[in-house]
Amino acid sequence: MALEDVVDSLKNFDMDQLNDLNNVGSWPLAVKLIMWVLAFVGALTAGYFVHVTNLQTALAKTKAQESALRGDYRQKYFEAEHLEAYRQQQLEMEKSFEAILRQLPSDTEIPGLIEDITLVGLRNGLSFTSIDLQPEEQHEFYIEKPIKIIVSGSYHDLGSFVSDVADLSRIVTLHDFSMSPVRSRNAQRNIEVTGGLIQMSITAKTYRYNDERG
16 A cells, blocks of 8 residues: 555544444554554553552562661671670679579578567567468579468557568568457457457568579
């Protein structure tokens, strides 16, 4: 087909025919070629933008992963660089901790502690109902020795007793206390009365170094 024929076919082509896709076969060859080229360019353009969008999304994810990996690397590098110092510090802390624990009372000092608690109670005018050793509780570095104490006296004397026990030279902590009025029976009137005394139940705990942990 000569160039003049192509130009003439384009000039004589009615643009309204583009709206009738059922008659594509009757379109001039030049129009068909132009539409094919436009469709091809449109497809390439759409594919390009879709592909570029996917690449940009993948690039953003890769950059985020790179940033996270860099941060993780810096953290691990810092930890590796200071690992030996951390180990040394941990060893020093363990030695200091064990040295402190070795200063705790030994098992042979428990009777002396019970005697001290008893003297403190008597000095404060208290009456002992019982003072009994409870089963010990083992922990990693130390052994806990509970002592169950039941005493009675005035509220003020009980307060002084608790304060004095806490001030003993040995390490003693006080736990789980409860109080109730001391009741007695009046023989003449055959009734229970309270004489202003209070009975206190309390657990004193002392500690010793666990030298059996190996």
